[in-house]
Amino acid sequence: MTQNTVWQNVLEYVRQSITEVEYHTWFEKIQPLGVVNGSLELGVPTSFFKGWIEDHYAELLTEALARLGAQAPRFELKVIPGKPVQEDIFSASTPNKPQEARARLNPKYIFENFVVGQNNNLAHAAAVAVAESPGNAYNPLFIYGGVGLGKTHLMHAVGHSVAQRFPDKKIEYVSTETFTNELINAIREDRMSEFRDRYRSVDLLLVDDIQFIAGKERTQEEFFHTFNALYEARKQIILSSDRPPKDILTLEARLRSRFEWGLITDIQPPDLETRVAILKMNSEYRNMRVPEEVLEYIARQITSNIRELEGALMRVIAYASLNGVQLSKAVAIKALSDVFAATESGLAPEEILKAVAEHYNLRPEEIRGAGRRKEVVIPRQIAMYLIREMTHASLPEIGQFFDGRDHTTVLYAIQKIQESLDTEPNLQQTLKSIRERLR
Numbered sequence: 001m002t003q004n005t006v007w008q009n010v011l012e013y014v015r016q017s018i019t020e021v022e023y024h025t026w027f028e029k030i031q032p033l034g035v036v037n038g039s040l041e042l043g044v045p046t047s048f049f050k051g052w053i054e055d056h057y058a059e060l061l062t063e064a065l066a067r068l069g070a071q072a073p074r075f076e077l078k079v080i081p082g083k084p085v086q087e088d089i090f091s092a093s094t095p096n097k098p099q100e101a102r103a104r105l106n107p108k109y110i111f112e113n114f115v116v117g118q119n120n121n122l123a124h125a126a127a128v129a130v131a132e133s134p135g136n137a138y139n140p141l142f143i144y145g146g147v148g149l150g151k152t153h154l155m156h157a158v159g160h161s162v163a164q165r166f167p168d169k170k171i172e173y174v175s176t177e178t179f180t181n182e183l184i185n186a187i188r189e190d191r192m193s194e195f196r197d198r199y200r201s202v203d204l205l206l207v208d209d210i211q212f213i214a215g216k217e218r219t220q221e222e223f224f225h226t227f228n229a230l231y232e233a234r235k236q237i238i239l240s241s242d243r244p245p246k247d248i249l250t251l252e253a254r255l256r257s258r259f260e261w262g263l264i265t266d267i268q269p270p271d272l273e274t275r276v277a278i279l280k281m282n283s284e285y286r287n288m289r290v291p292e293e294v295l296e297y298i299a300r301q302i303t304s305n306i307r308e309l310e311g312a313l314m315r316v317i318a319y320a321s322l323n324g325v326q327l328s329k330a331v332a333i334k335a336l337s338d339v340f341a342a343t344e345s346g347l348a349p350e351e352i353l354k355a356v357a358e359h360y361n362l363r364p365e366e367i368r369g370a371g372r373r374k375e376v377v378i379p380r381q382i383a384m385y386l387i388r389e390m391t392h393a394s395l396p397e398i399g400q401f402f403d404g405r406d407h408t409t410v411l412y413a414i415q416k417i418q419e420s421l422d423t424e425p426n427l428q429q430t431l432k433s434i435r436e437r438l439r
């Protein structure tokens, strides 16, 4: 199981550095075989495939292993003809066929894997009630809370549970971003009735990150009608958000009041015991035995984001396996040393954004916002680049920070700056003086 943990970490890194097409073409077909003497062994379907990976991605793979703390990062490709596509927990969240409702649900996000603590027990109880009697308990169910605290997990858990209990019910999970993009495409391609049929014919609609609907008038209009159609037909709606409806600015009053019709429940950051329990559950899920002292060390370091908490555990497991050492607190401290060193040196994305804004004589909101003028686009790209360089924020987190942009937008911005750095000496000077402001 360790190899899966290592591989998932590597994949996460790789995915941020290449296009989705490359990722699906090459990396989804690789199967982790094991870590042998510190070298990660990977199974590939053909020798052509092997050669391609060696020629094009060797450096990236080595870099990913080094980032995981491998002292001597090495991997070996073995041709295993006819090997099926690796089953990985991330692949379930990306298929395009809309009707395959369950396919959009992450298999890990079930009630059994959700640790209930004081921070989330009300949200959990409400989700269970809704799963038992969709459309009748609380409609809509509105779950809000900070980043990485389990909102999506709970929504998916309801989806899995309803799918199991009521196999004929149609379930749709969608992020607000996807809903918006699909709406735009439907309008452009003259497929609005298809779009409406699809969303208005479901029995359970799960919409993630609804706060991003703010300011999008056409999306709000369409969602309003979808909401009404489903509500009147007593179909269940669950919404997640990083804030309660009253704090979503520029949300039409009629939508806000609808969001408040059912039950609004929040998820708070977990306490220490709950964090340890989550880590324990996670290691059991991966069939790993991790000493209590390691779990506790990690749980004490990371307090407010469960995704980061899990990421740290994975990193420690990967580090131990790649370096051939037993899991212990000392190893955990080493494995996480650079993670914590960087957060202690402690620049927050806000500070970096502020420095960029000051440099350009702009307001931070102008850079963060939707403006497309060149005067704000370049500072925005620079801010994204520097946040990536100076913090441990992931591409999706940076995207979220910049008013919910997609991680591909962030990746594009970073690549753009990297390319320009070679050709534009002025840009190097700009970056230098912004970095100096941050000293």
Ligand SMILES: Nc1ncnc2c1ncn2[C@@H]1O[C@H](COP(=O)(O)OP(=O)(O)OP(=O)(O)O)[C@@H](O)[C@H]1O
Pocket: 108, 109, 113, 114, 115, 116, 120, 145, 146, 147, 148, 149, 150, 151, 152, 153, 154, 209, 242, 278, 281, 306, 307, 310
């Ligand atoms: N109570 C919990 N028990 C076990 N795992 C949890 C719990 N809460 C969150 N997690 C795990 O933490 C990770 C992040 O959770 P999730 O994606 O649901 O957060 P979120 O609140 O939707 O975040 P975002 O605001 O970024 O959308 C997931 O891997 C999830 O399984």
